[in-house]
Amino acid sequence: MADIVAVVGPITIVVLTMLIRLRRGHGRxxxxxxxxxxARGRSATAAERECRATAVEVLDRLPGGGRLDMVDDRGHRRTYHVSPRSEENP
Structure with missing residues (x-):
């Protein structure tokens, strides 16, 4: 039964898509x-999560007063500054 669904499911989607295209026209x-x-949105979300997780890892390893500059593939720049640690709170 699962094999039939695995084959019929994608074929049904293709047929429905063609019917919708014929009915609505090609401009929609x-x-x-x-x-x-x-899929693009999910990929972008996953990439952003990975970027933020990497930034957290790097920021945890930077010494006080350090800085992290990041530029993404769209050219957006982010700069993070690590505050210097005071002697009172090591």
Missing amino acids: IGPWEVLREL
């Missing part, structure tokens, strides 16, 4: 474009 957004954008 179809299900594949929506799925593609969802």
Whole structure:
């Protein structure tokens, strides 16, 4: 039963997409474009989480007064400054 669903599921999606395209015309957004954008959003979210986790690791290892400059693939720049540690609170 699972093998049948694994084959019929994608075929059903393709057929439904073609029917929607024929009915609505080619100028509108179809299900594949929506799925593609969802995948891009998930990828961007995962990449941002990884970037932030890496920044936390690096910032934990920087000495007091250190600085971390980051530039992402879109050209956005982020700068983090580590405050110097006071002698009273080591």
